[in-house]
Amino acid sequence: MTGGYLKGRIRREDIIAAAVAVYAEAGYHGSSLREIAKRAGITHAGLLYYFPTKEALLAAVLERRDAENVERERLAIPPGLDFLRHMLALAAHNVRHRGMVDLYSRLAAEAVAPSHPAHDYFARHYAVAREHAELSFRAVAEAGGLRAGVDPAQAGLCFVALMDGLQVQWLTGPERVDLVAAMRFYLEGVLTVPLE
Amino acid sequence: MTGGYLKGRIRREDIIAAAVAVYAEAGYHGSSLREIAKRAGITHAGLLYYFPTKEALLAAVLERRDAENVERERLAIPPGLDFLRHMLALAAHNVRHRGMVDLYSRLAAEAVAPSHPAHDYFARHYAVAREHAELSFRAVAEAGGLRAGVDPAQAGLCFVALMDGLQVQWLTGPERVDLVAAMRFYLEGVLTVPLE
DNA sequence: CCTACCGATCGGTAGG
DNA sequence: CCTACCGATCGGTAGG
Known part of the structure; x- marks a missing residue:
């Protein structure tokens, strides 16, 4: 019953x-x-x-995607080096779960139109992601781990943009692009402390 | 008649x-x-x-897009610092011509599916863009203009990916993202020679 | 949850 | 180039 x-x-x-x-x-x-x-x-x-x-x-x-991410990705992780490390791990996870990357990339491009029902979702998503990345680079800088002259805001924006752009190239030709290695390359060029 | x-x-x-x-x-x-x-x-x-x-x-x-680019963008520009400068100018041009950026971003995301009629076009496009960027960074390196330890191949891949990712964020919220400044930030972090 | 249906819209063709 | 049409498919509703 x-x-x-x-x-x-x-x-x-x-x-x-x-x-x-x-x-x-x-x-x-x-x-x-x-x-x-x-x-x-x-x-x-x-x-x-x-x-x-x-x-x-x-x-x-979209709600379920967020629920999953809050649980696994843990935006609860405080901004800082650990968060950047965590994004690397997330990239590695994504490579083994193409479906979610596909969904995200397709919807993000579709939703640039303000009339798209997912537009506000992605506008908010990007704002939050940029903010969290910027705060992370700022925290690293205060601990002396950021290369001299690197602006945390620009570093955060580029970090998020790089992840998105790499995903599309990886989806287009998975055997041609090492997503995780490229993310690591970017971070190592900006940080002065080791990633692992 | x-x-x-x-x-x-x-x-x-x-x-x-x-x-x-x-x-x-x-x-x-x-x-x-x-x-x-x-x-x-x-x-x-x-x-x-x-x-x-x-x-x-x-x-x-797609053919016309290529024809326009060959004429204006001039892939005829030999790989090197001038090509990277030219991509910065192209980014500035794009900001004033949203339509082409919209078209490119939407189609690129759609075309990750191998069955999409534009898939081969974008696979080729990305391969050519990565190659040209890599050769540019390699040429700059040989002239002593690349920061120590920077891999030209990774720098090229990230350069192309960054451009794509920034475009989607810029389309989603144009007032929140300075596309050209972000591109410049990335290049200045990788190069040891001034951009202008 | 299904059957049956609605009006709208799609890419493409016939025939001029 | 247009009118007129085709079969297929769409999101959504009625009524159970």
Whole structure:
């Protein structure tokens, strides 16, 4: 007699997982509720019982991405050298989980349009990422670990931008780009302390 | 009695210009021949008289982008410090021509899928860009202008990736990102010679 | 959750 | 170059 709610939550998770896969392949505008529903094993009308519109499903996907990141990526990590190290580990993790990188890169490019339903999400995401990176470089600088003359704000902006740009090149030709080595190259050029 | 061919060429240019604008706003998959045709002042069937399929129009757009770049960007510039300076000038140019940056960023992200009709174009584009940047840093190194221990290959890859990543952040919030200053920051951190 | 349906839009073709 | 059309697909709703 119990379990009704549980089943619903599992269904929701199935649908979200299917949406992540399809968004990654086709982008948001390019994907259809029917294709997502099929992969989740229901009809598209059934999907709309759980998520009333196409946009509501996108919102749920972005929410779950954040929830995962808060748990695993731990923005809770205080800004500083450890955070930069952690981003390197995240890059290594991403290389083994192409789906999430695909999703992120496709949606970020689509969402530059202010009318895109994920625009505000990415504007906020970038602001937070830049801020956290800048504070990290600033903390490292105060500990004497930053090369002379390096501006923490610029270093933070470039760190975030580099990660994004490398991901697109890596997705385009995975065998041609060593994402983690390139990130390490950048950090080693800016820091005066060892990374590990 | 003359001019028939000329008129056709002008029409083609109108259609391509309209396609650039629509691709930039909606991506390739997200744009329709009807919308592009409307902006060019004809019907979608009329457009198909000039470009027989949706893919043929995309190919024409990419070809024109290359033609423009060969002329203005001059990959003819030999690898070296002048090429890096030129990329800075190109970044400054891009900031005043958002449409081309939009088009490029949207298509690049879409085209990471090997099945995308522009995939090979971007794979080649990235390979050429990395190669040219690497050779530039190598030339600078031989003239003693590269900081000790900097690998030209990594510096080239990161230079190209940084440009792409900055463009997406700049498109998402133009008032929050100074694209040219960030590029300059990166170059000044890697080079030991002044940029201007 | 499904069946059945709606109006809108898509790329492409026929025929002129 | 246009009118007129095709089959396919879209997001969403009704009604159960």
